[in-house]
Amino acid sequence: MKNLKMNFMKNVLTLTLMVCTMVFTSTASAQEFSGMDKSPMDMASYPTDYKISDKAVRVIYSRPQLKGRSMEELAPAGKVWRTGANEAAEITFFKGATIGGQKIDAGTYALFTIPGENGWTVILNKNLNQWGSYFYDQSGDVARVKASVSTGSESLEAFSVTFQDVDNGVHMVMGWGTTRVAVPIVFVM
Numbered sequence: 001m002k003n004l005k006m007n008f009m010k011n012v013l014t015l016t017l018m019v020c021t022m023v024f025t026s027t028a029s030a031q032e033f034s035g036m037d038k039s040p041m042d043m044a045s046y047p048t049d050y051k052i053s054d055k056a057v058r059v060i061y062s063r064p065q066l067k068g069r070s071m072e073e074l075a076p077a078g079k080v081w082r083t084g085a086n087e088a089a090e091i092t093f094f095k096g097a098t099i100g101g102q103k104i105d106a107g108t109y110a111l112f113t114i115p116g117e118n119g120w121t122v123i124l125n126k127n128l129n130q131w132g133s134y135f136y137d138q139s140g141d142v143a144r145v146k147a148s149v150s151t152g153s154e155s156l157e158a159f160s161v162t163f164q165d166v167d168n169g170v171h172m173v174m175g176w177g178t179t180r181v182a183v184p185i186v187f188v189m
Contacts, residue, residue, distance in 0.1 A: 037062070037086075038065065039062040039063055039064045039065065039084070039085030039086055040062065040063055041060065041061070041062050041063075041086075042060075042061060042062070042063050042160075042161075043058060043059065043060050043061075044058070044059050044061075044160075044161040044162055044163060044172075045057065045058040045059070045163070046058075046163035046170055046172075046185075047163075048162070048163055054094075055094055056093070056094055056095050056097070056170075056187050057091065057092065057093050057094065057095075057097065057163070057170075057172070057185065057187075058091070058092045058094070059089060059090070059091045059092075059111065059161050059172065060089065060090050060091075060092075061083060061084035061089035061090075061111070061159070061161055062084045062085040062086040062087065062089075063084065063085065063158040063159050063160065064084060064085035064158070064159050064176075065157055065158050066155075066157050066158075066176070066177060067157075070177070071115075071176050071177040071179055072115075075113075075115050075176070076115065077115050077116050077117060078114065078115075078116065079114065079115075080112050080113075080114055080123070080133045080136050081112065081113050081114065081115060081133060082112060082130075082132045082133045083111045083112055083113045083174070084159055085159070086131070086132070087129070087130065087131055087132070088110040088111065088112060088125075088130040088131070088132065088133060088136075089110070089111040089112075089161075090108055090109065090110055090111060090128060091108070091109055091111045091124065091172075092107070092108040092109075093105070093106050093107060093108075093109075094106060095187050095188065096187070096188035097185050097186060097187045097188055098185070098186045098188070099122070099124070099143060099145055099183060099184070099185050100122065100143070100145025100146060100147065100183060100184055101145065101184075102143040102145055103188075104124065104142065104143055108128060109124040109125060109126060109128075109142055110124070110125040110126075110127055110128055110130055110140075111123070111124060111125075112125060112133055112136060113147075113174070113181070115179075116149070117149070118149065119146045119147060119148060119149055120146070120147045120149060120181045121144055121145070121146060121147075122143075122144070122145050122146075122147050122181075122183050123141055123143070123144050124141070124142045124143045124144075125137075125140045125141050125142065126140045126141075126142050127140040145183070147181050147182060147183045147184075148181070148182050149179060149180070149181055150180045150182070151178050151179065151180065152175060152178045152179070152180045153178075154178070155177050155178050156175045156176055156177060156178075158176075159174070159175070159176040160174070160175050160176070161173070161174050161175075162175075164182075166184070168186060169184060169185055169186035169187070170184075170185050170186075170187075171183060171184055171185070172185055
């Protein structure tokens with residue numbers, strides 16, 4: 001009888017511990033999430049085919065939305081811009097390349113731009129993990145190149161980056177509103 005009583009007590013204790021564990025676990029995993037980021041992070045890479053894992057370049061950036069505002073208001077001409085929203089965009093070259101004719105070693109760089117009417121200045125900077133362009137330091141620049149600007153027929157609500165094949169290389173194309181900026185890239189083989 002004593003063994004039966006002991007077994008019963010062990011079972012009650014085990015069951016109590018299991019219930020307490022389930023209550024604690026479900027309470028601990030019930031997290032509160034804030035609303036979705038208004039400028040969600042995105043990524044563009046080249047080659048653009050998702051089936052090709054051997055990428056040459058990748059850009060990670062956040063996608064601000066126009067929401068009735070002008071691009072000039074959000075990325076003013078003549079001022080260093082983080083090239084997106086939130087953290088400064090980052091570009092990773094998995095292979096050596098030339099960008100706008102300047103040699104770039106494989107590596108990851110912060111990507112800044114200076115918008116202009118007749119062209120944009122594209123900046124690769126060695127200082128990573130920067131919030132916006134508030135702490136941009138020109139002494140960290142690895143390259144500054146000019147990129148051509150054109151006008152697209154379709155207005156893009158969200159800032160976007162894509163890669164397009166061209167003769168002898170690829171263009172990294174940044175678009176927002178009707179502005180299109182093409183940065184020539186040639187990969188060193």
